Amino acid sequence: MTALSDHRTAIRPTMADVAAEAHVSVKTVSRVVNHEPGVRPDTAERVRAVIERLGFRRHDGARMMRQGRTFTIALVVEDLANPFYSQIGAAVEREARIRQHQLITASAEGSPTRERAVIEALINRRVDGIVVVPADESASSDAAVEASQTPIVYMDRPVRGTPRDTVLSDNHGGIRSAVEHLVAHGHRSIALFGDDPAFWTARQRREAFVATHQSLGLPGSARVSMGPHSPTSVRETLTRWTQTADPTTAVITGNNRITIALLLALRDLRLPLSLVGYDDFELADLVDPPVTVVHQDPAAMGQKAAQQLFARLLGDESPAQTVVMPTRLVVRGSGLRRSPASR
Amino acid sequence: MTALSDHRTAIRPTMADVAAEAHVSVKTVSRVVNHEPGVRPDTAERVRAVIERLGFRRHDGARMMRQGRTFTIALVVEDLANPFYSQIGAAVEREARIRQHQLITASAEGSPTRERAVIEALINRRVDGIVVVPADESASSDAAVEASQTPIVYMDRPVRGTPRDTVLSDNHGGIRSAVEHLVAHGHRSIALFGDDPAFWTARQRREAFVATHQSLGLPGSARVSMGPHSPTSVRETLTRWTQTADPTTAVITGNNRITIALLLALRDLRLPLSLVGYDDFELADLVDPPVTVVHQDPAAMGQKAAQQLFARLLGDESPAQTVVMPTRLVVRGSGLRRSPASR
DNA sequence: GGCAGGCATGACAGCGTTGTCTGACCACCG
DNA sequence: CGGTGGTCAGACAACGCTGTCATGCCTGCC
Known part of the structure; x- marks a missing residue:
């Protein structure tokens, strides 16, 4: 029961708390939490015990900040309740989930203005990438958005300006x-x-x-x-x-x-x-x-768009691509x- | 063009870059960005100009970290493509949006195990609160979740254990x-x-x-x-x-x-x-x-749940409440x- | 016995903000 | 002319984590 853990006992414990309690350094706790090699089994065990006892959970926000990525992608559509979009949403979420990412969904309600605002907010959050069903064709080919470097994949409708990855229906x-x-x-x-x-x-x-x-x-x-x-x-x-x-x-x-x-x-x-x-x-x-x-097939389109996006996140630098999905x-x-x- | 902005010119500019360029301190930039009072109009104007020129955007991740809140809530359901859930999703997102929050949506695919994992991931991200349509009744009345202090509102089905805010249909x-x-x-x-x-x-x-x-x-x-x-x-x-x-x-x-x-x-x-x-x-x-x-009315249920959640976020400490929504x-x-x- | 090399661990800085505190400067008053 | 108070601005630390580098120790070999 150090002074440190004392004054923050009501708050969530941090790695520092665990470290103090387990008589190791913060870095060692970090190593254990992230299953990094180079920790003696008995040390690791001791740390794990303290983690368990204190109910420590890694603060992913801090982690993201340090690592410079958020493990988050976003989907911007007109109306989530519309089955066409909700099927896209489900597909994109699925692709995100199997890659350990989370999905922020946002509705722009068909307003280009709102859409731009929403996208800017997402960029401020540093989401790793965005899938957008744009409200209009001029949409977000905005300088600020361009400059953000955030990968964006458009769906269902193309936008004017610089070519961007796009998934359309035939x-x-x-x-x-x-x-x-x-x-x-x-x-x-x-x-x-x-x-x-x-x-x-x-x-x-x-x-x-x-x-x-x-x-x-x-x-x-x-x-x-x-x-x-x-x-x-x-x-x-x-x-x-x-x-x-x-x-x-x-x-x-x-x-x-x-x-x-x-x-x-x-x-x-x-x-x-x-x-x-x-x-x-x-x-x-x-x-x-x-x-x-x-x-x-909205699900297939959403899946394709998400896959494109993740390819970019993994460093695919090839020119923007437009995929036309077949209908049946x-x-x-x-x-x-x-x-x-x-x- | 200082050394600082030089070596990071490819990366997004930070308040430090703006500060250097505008010959003010970081804190002053912060004040301008957040419309805090106590900045002389001409200083503010100068800062704004640099912000514009550099294309600076506040890094909300850092902000969240500093402030201890994420302005994010989450929704966990079984399947986003299901109209019942997507209507809930649209309603919850709307409530979030008008309160300047963003919504993370996640599917648990009906598996209690996955649901627990998803909820833990959300807690690790320190989302401010979660709306859950639980997969089963034992769901997440888990010690870890309890300990997290994260407000949770359940929907459509109650869970056993400690009473929690719940929105049911009649x-x-x-x-x-x-x-x-x-x-x-x-x-x-x-x-x-x-x-x-x-x-x-x-x-x-x-x-x-x-x-x-x-x-x-x-x-x-x-x-x-x-x-x-x-x-x-x-x-x-x-x-x-x-x-x-x-x-x-x-x-x-x-x-x-x-x-x-x-x-x-x-x-x-x-x-x-x-x-x-x-x-x-x-x-x-x-x-x-x-x-x-x-x-x-799934939309009404979702709205109600989100409103309950935000009430908690604003400090409502009253005992957990169960609301039964009428059918028509x-x-x-x-x-x-x-x-x-x-x- | 001395030294290379491997392993376990830790110190420290830094990610980009913001809260707190301190300080410089000016005006006004008695 | 000294003191008081207000305005604007900056220094600094901290949020919680991880990457880099340093350190200490032990083993094994010549």
């Missing part, structure tokens, strides 16, 4: 597979309900749709309605397009929410349209008919041609 | 509302498909079901089938129970997954059963018929009595 291939699937089932008049063109992915998918429409030589010009969409707006557009001389017989929806709006509209209107949705969703095979979707068409029935009477 | 009330709803619509023979009784919540819901069954004076003994369930097992049990002299006319499912299994079974069997599911799910109103559910019955149609011919 929007073009996804849309093409959807169109081809519908065409293979006899459809010729296919429409796209896309998301707000403010989103890069929405624009990508629109372009892919138009391009595929042309390259397959489908008649007429491609029917496209970009968002934002409400169930009502979807219904109106749909009604219009199915009453032309060349009625739309199949639709592709640009994301999850639109798929749902469309399903509701279809149910109300009792229209026998075929449908391929972009983005899988949990109960796609429970609705009637089960919805065929273009499945992007999950055929469930809604993409087949149905006659109006089938229900 | 399983009893939720089940009762489900039963009462079905009874109000004429059902007398109601069955429960519960989850694996290894889970505390599953046991709670079973007990609530049995108790409500009795207190409402329903005929016969309560029909209960506890998990784990597969779609097949559900189908078999269901077939059996609907072929007795007193056929089951309504079921309550103990969670999300079971609800889905049951919906699949119902579709195959073309049984006209009424259904109330426990746990809301995203497309509950898109399936046919829309599923009536007992809605627990969302009536959507599947709970009404239907005749076999209605479809």
